[in-house]
Amino acid sequence: MENLKYGKIVEFVHLLISQSYGGRNDLNFVDATCGNGFDTLFLCKEAGPSGQVTAFDLQQQAVERTNTLLSTNLNFKNYNIIKDSHEFINKYVSEKVNAALFNLGYLPFSDKKITTNPSTTIKAIENLLPLLDTDGRIYITTYISHDSGTEIKEITNFLNNLNKSDYNVINLRIINKENNPPELFIVEKN
Amino acid sequence: MENLKYGKIVEFVHLLISQSYGGRNDLNFVDATCGNGFDTLFLCKEAGPSGQVTAFDLQQQAVERTNTLLSTNLNFKNYNIIKDSHEFINKYVSEKVNAALFNLGYLPFSDKKITTNPSTTIKAIENLLPLLDTDGRIYITTYISHDSGTEIKEITNFLNNLNKSDYNVINLRIINKENNPPELFIVEKN
Numbered sequence: 001m002e003n004l005k006y007g008k009i010v011e012f013v014h015l016l017i018s019q020s021y022g023g024r025n026d027l028n029f030v031d032a033t034c035g036n037g038f039d040t041l042f043l044c045k046e047a048g049p050s051g052q053v054t055a056f057d058l059q060q061q062a063v064e065r066t067n068t069l070l071s072t073n074l075n076f077k078n079y080n081i082i083k084d085s086h087e088f089i090n091k092y093v094s095e096k097v098n099a100a101l102f103n104l105g106y107l108p109f110s111d112k113k114i115t116t117n118p119s120t121t122i123k124a125i126e127n128l129l130p131l132l133d134t135d136g137r138i139y140i141t142t143y144i145s146h147d148s149g150t151e152i153k154e155i156t157n158f159l160n161n162l163n164k165s166d167y168n169v170i171n172l173r174i175i176n177k178e179n180n181p182p183e184l185f186i187v188e189k190n
Numbered sequence: 191m192e193n194l195k196y197g198k199i200v201e202f203v204h205l206l207i208s209q210s211y212g213g214r215n216d217l218n219f220v221d222a223t224c225g226n227g228f229d230t231l232f233l234c235k236e237a238g239p240s241g242q243v244t245a246f247d248l249q250q251q252a253v254e255r256t257n258t259l260l261s262t263n264l265n266f267k268n269y270n271i272i273k274d275s276h277e278f279i280n281k282y283v284s285e286k287v288n289a290a291l292f293n294l295g296y297l298p299f300s301d302k303k304i305t306t307n308p309s310t311t312i313k314a315i316e317n318l319l320p321l322l323d324t325d326g327r328i329y330i331t332t333y334i335s336h337d338s339g340t341e342i343k344e345i346t347n348f349l350n351n352l353n354k355s356d357y358n359v360i361n362l363r364i365i366n367k368e369n370n371p372p373e374l375f376i377v378e379k380n
Contacts (some may be wrong), residue, residue, distance in 0.1 A: 172360060174361075190195065
């Protein structure tokens with residue numbers, strides 16, 4: 001990953017996950033917003049044949065795109081793609097989670113009117129927290145454009161108040177760009 | 191590094207450097223504030239016998255502590271510890287730099303009245319920028335306590351204005367803690 005840039009948040013999240021969990025064969029990952037499936041595919045490869053990835057999306061189109069991408073790029077099946085809201089994550093996932101990804105906003109190359117929304121996102125995070133393993137982390141990539149920053153603001157307010165003994169909440173921003181680059185939050189078990 | 195916490199900024203910087211440069215034998219690192227030498231030792235190990243580390247500190251005590259730490263923990267010598275201000279970095283370093291570290295504030299276990307100061311720090315960063323290799327990055331760990339946040343503010347103002355085409359400037363903060371945890375800035379060549 002020598003040429004990878006930290007300033008590309010999606011790539012940076014992949015670098016962190018590779019570094020923090022890479023090489024293990026007991027991984028349990030969650031993709032809370034599978035979208036077109038690129039993060040899901042990355043997680044499936046990192047988890048390997050003996051790991052497990054559970055991915056969520058409300059949109060049928062996203063579930064189909066992801067299933068197609070995974071089936072054509074993996075020669076094993078370690079994933080379960082669920083067409084439901086990520087707020088119900090604990091209906092589908094019961095084992096401890098090492099890493100969960102959120103990539104918020106709208107589904108790329110699709111109807112931009114359908115977006116994630118803060119209350120559902122926060123509900124999903126709340127339901128994920130008790131599932132985190134001791135090395136567990138939630139990586140949340142947020143965007144300002146789909147709702148003028150409302151989601152970022154509400155997520156910030158929620159995460160600011162997470163118990164400081166139990167969790168570290170990290171906020172990562174690119175500060176020298178004008179065009180509203182994505183902003184990253186990481187919640188880690190302390 | 192499974193049990194490492196991102197919320198411990200100094201460890202997190204080590205994780206990033208290991209992941210981004212680990213395993214190479216042509217590395218050129220700079221420790222702009224060698225202090226007690228722990229970052230310098232880490233960089234020397236990462237660079238290996240064929241790499242090069244140049245470290246700076248104004249205080250004789252810091253130079254001595256670092257030399258002692260390195261000589262007792264390494265069976266090779268790939269370092270040069272310089273007793274001078276890091277603002278004169280380009281007097282001593284001419285080859286392209288892969289990673290440079292700043293750990294600001296005062297020297298731990300020493301006179302807390304002697305601290306880094308914003309104008310010298312910014313001068314050092316300015317002199318480092320032209321030396322950065324294509325994968326080059328400057329990692330700056332900052333503290334609020336030694337000057338009530340003046341240094342963080344001035345560095346932020348300086349870095350905010352770095353050319354957005356040439357550099358990505360990343361700011362990383364822990365947002366759910368009360369006791370002023372360190373804050374990280376990363377400047378990377380775009």
